[in-house]
Ligand code: SF4
Ligand code: SF4
């Protein structure tokens with residue numbers, strides 16, 4: 226039906242979309258924002274973090290996996306979703322070891338930025354303090370699984386953008402953990418190089434560069450002063466080994 | 474010193490913390506004069522008062538790493554109408570909780586016997602030394618906490634907003650730029 230415009234309502238604003246686009250893609254293309262951690266526009270969809278949950282009618286749907294439809298009424302900025310997202314964030318914090326004061330990504334971290342925006346002060350879930358392995362075997366890239374949120378962005382980036390297969394997620398439920406696909410299971414034995422996308426798309430401080438950290442002073446980092454719903458999910462060049470952003 | 478009955482009584486303590494939150498509190502600088510109009514200090518490292526009774530507000534810095542921390546915290550909860558977890562350590566254990574991945578015995582051995590430059594020193598023990606807990610815990614694992622002030626440390630502006638909110642009998646609303654996990 227040529228000439229017919231497709232659009233849906235997003236918090237009362239009309240968002241145009243092309244057929245096949247997800248709610249997430251259409252909203253981001255239209256300059257809007259839906260909280261997300263496992264979605265990246267250059268990668269296939271994973272649909273695991275559930276932060277992008279929106280309300281359509283009386284149903285909760287993840288915006289990154291739901292195709293936009295003409296005339297849909299999508300709600301995003303409502304208090305019940307804020308509370309659900311807050312709980313998801315608190316679970317992510319409780320599940321790992323997030324000692325932000327010593328983390329290289331603090332101030333530039335998308336998990337922290339979402340927590341700031343939603344006004345999280347603490348986790349209401351019992352902190353797990355898991356014991357997870359770190360991996361410092363690679364010359365330039367360090368893996369701190371304590372901060373990994375299993376978003377699978379590095380897994381997909383390695384396969385889809387770098388043409389490699391460095392990472393995978395294994396295990397189920399709370400046992401899910403990031404694995405390195407090498408004989409000894411260590412990052413240093415893979416073909417990962419510093420310029421790979423997979424090394425610089427991690428939304429948190431789980432995959433960081435060994436050099437050039439803490440280059441910015443507190444109050445000067447991206448999310449110290451910028452709200453993530455206004456800047457979008459970004460990993461600035463300063464924490465990406467100095468390589469340009471692979472942004473949205 | 475006569476008690477100033479019309480003022481809210483503010484107590485503070487540092488459990489497994491570094492006193493950084495107390496230092497940041499003092500960064501309120503001349504706002505101390507404003508504070509003095511509405512609050513008076515009770516038990517606190519600022520006053521050196523060691524006992525506590527019927528305080529209005531208790532600010533807890535640091536998490537729980539030993540038996541004495543538990544005693545002090547229970548005393549604060551019992552004697553404070555409002556209890557506030559102040560800073561990363563009180564809220565999630567913070568830097569001291571980095572030891573949670575290791576057995577306590579291994580930590581003690583590393584610090585007192587096997588570490589670089591140590592030659593079989595004795596691990597201190599005795600009745601007067603509080604025993605370490607197996608894991609460092611956040612304050613709200615043990616007692617009900619009314620408000621949380623994140624930051625390592627929370628900026629002075631966050632302390633001011635907290636105290637204004639308590640004075641005005643409302644919940645604190647920390648401005649975006651003063652919300653900090655570091
Ligand atoms: S990854 Fe983000 S949330 Fe986790 S410790 Fe680092 S800055 Fe904090
Ligand atoms: S290392 Fe980073 S990108 Fe990879 S799964 Fe963990 S959080 Fe996601």
Ligand code: FES
Pocket residue numbers: 260261262263264271272273274275276277278287288289290
């Ligand atoms: S962004 Fe949609 S589920 Fe993670």
